[in-house]
């Protein structure tokens with residue numbers, strides 16, 4: 001029962017109904033959002049299925065997933081820490097910041113910390129160019145932005161996230 005059509009028949013129908021004939025391809029965004037909702041990423045199978053549903057190639061769907069930092073093609077830790085290293089940020093030391101942050105977390109870019117909490121990703125412009133180094137944190141709870149960062153301040157943010165997650169786990173057990 002992994003097919004989106006089996007899991008969410010009603011929602012898919014409602015999404016597709018919003019778009020007139022000839023414009024179904026515009027449904028790609030809400031369909032991707034739906035596909036990602038449960039697992040936090042869009043599987044290759046789901047990309048194929050979405051492509052079939054709206055009549056575009058899987059590679060086009062994959063391109064959209066690759067373009068937007070809000071869509072993901074692989075699983076992650078509880079938090080995605082996304083560091084912008086686009087040119088304006090790079091000029092303000094984003095590359096070195098990312099390298100040192102990875103060193104501190106003992107991971108490479110794209111990897112997840114052994115506790116399953118943090119996945120570090122390198123992304124393109126997040127519209128905070130003049131306040132680099134900067135990153136955003138994505139999780140099930142939403143997105144937070146962190147600008148004018150040092151590795152130390154970023155580690156404080158990450159420690160805070162870990163504490164938060166532990167607190168929630170504790171509450172869930174009670």
Ligand code: FES
Nearest residue numbers: 084089126128129
């Ligand atoms: S280039 Fe990094 S936020 Fe714009």
